[in-house]
Amino acid sequence: MTTAFAKPHWATHIEHALASQLGSPYEHMEIHMLHAPNIDNLMPKYQVTTPITYPIAKRLALVVGTPKHHETLWLSVKAYQYVWQTNTRLKKETPLTSRAFKHTLRDIAGSKQAPASRLPEHFSLKSSLLPGGVVYRHMLTKDYCVQKGLTMPVVVKTNAIQILIPAIAKANGRVGDAIPFKQPDNNETFSALIKTCAQAEVVE
Secondary structure, three states: OOOOOOOOHHHHHHHHHHHHHHOOOOOEEEEEEOOOOOOOOOOOOEEEOOOOOOOOOOEEEEEEEOOOOEEEEEEEEEEEEEEEEEOOOEOOOOEOOHHHEEEEEEEOOOOOOOEOOOOOOOEEEOOOEOOOOEOEHHHEEEOOOEOOOOEEEEEEEEOOEEEEEEEEEOOOEOOOOEEEEEOOOOOOEEEEEEEEOOEEEEOO
């Protein structure tokens, strides 16, 4: 529990100024000085020395005073932002749908990762989530647009000739992935680059 202290007027001014300065991209920010030195009523010069990251840290170091006579103070920070929070347990590779989440206002100060600001289409989870879990940016990955077992056209280039052959995907893949394919008539296996969700191209 933080011990109450007689807060000088300049301390409140600094709290409000920093909340305004650092408040974007948050919905709401609260900054409170944990202690303050006995400085006269004039507004002292101040500088935040803690690196400003996103999300912001729960504690900020603040140097107050002059180069010759200064003191380091600590500020507690709460930074509220809307996040996507799951209503239920979600498995790895679950496609993102708004039905599985609720948009809630939450203090994210001190979080090690940035929360996802939206649920993009054609994306899924890289890892499972427990009920109440928050979706962070690093958890998102594009959906597989080619599923294992799918038969699709594959471009084969020979000199100036280009032909299309049907082939069966032997693994899941996304656009830009090189995955193994099998020719259905002779079971020959080869690697092809997924160019679009409807076509791949043999890679040399």
